[in-house]
Amino acid sequence: MSRLRAATRTIDAGSGSSAFNPFAAVARLLARLARAVFETLVTLVLRRILGERETFDCPLVTVSDVIDAHGLSDVGLLKVDVERAELDVLRGVREEHWPLVRQVAMEVHDGGGEGVASTSSASLASSAAGASASSASKKTQTGKRRTTVADAAAPSTAGRLEEVTSLLVNAGGFDPRRIFVEQHAGLEGSTLWNVYATRAEGYDVASSYDGA
Incomplete structure (x- = not known):
């Protein structure tokens, strides 16, 4: 050229x-x-x-510290969203205080990313012993992946999610059939999961939490 x-x-x-x-x-x-x-x-x-960042030293207290400080005799809903410190919060509830906690709603980061498999309407309805038919129907029409801990026992979840649900059962005394794990549509395969636990038969704690 x-x-x-x-x-x-x-x-x-x-x-x-x-x-x-x-x-x-x-x-x-x-x-x-x-x-x-x-x-x-x-x-x-x-x-x-x-x-422009500033660093602050903040005192940390446990859930049991708050219960003691305010003399609480009942905790209607323990809501936890602490960005990967879920176990620290739950471990901050002493044994004598767990019976006071009637419901738990929390976001859990599971590093495994795969978590609990989807369940059909039929399997959810059959596993949620004690729940009403209308409550089971409501849970399966949200477009979210949800199962109970009892359903997930065979293909157990990896990492943090499994630790959280085990703690709710073993330390918290929650019935595995009333602990629900779900992943919102669009977040499949991510590390974000929602965990709901209730002691009340037939009460859908997830529906109440969604509207909060």
Whole structure:
């Protein structure tokens, strides 16, 4: 390929695929420029955000500390959403206080990511012993994956989810048939799971929690 220059006009002469393509060259230049500008902007934004961080020392108390401090005789709903510190919260409930907790609703991060398999309406209705037919129907029409701990006993869940449900049964004294595990539609395969436990027969704690 040869390049001829006459006055202020540039003429590219060549043949085959090696000929100079000004449009492709400009496109590559703009792509590099856009990437450089984007990286610069992201860097500036992150520096601005992270540069304004402040660190605070906060006292931590357990659930049992709160129960003692306020003299509670009943805990209607223990709601837990603490970003991977679920077990720490549950282990902060002393043995004598678990009977006071009537319901638990919590988000659990399970590193295994696969968790509990989906259950059909029939299997859910048959496993939820003591639940009414209308309650079982409501639970299977939400478009979410849900099962009971009793259902999940064979293909046991991995990691944190299994530890949480085991603690609710063994330390908390909840009936496995009244502990429900679900993963919202669209989050299949993620690490996020919801766990609901209730001591009341036929009461759908998940429905109450969804509206909270």
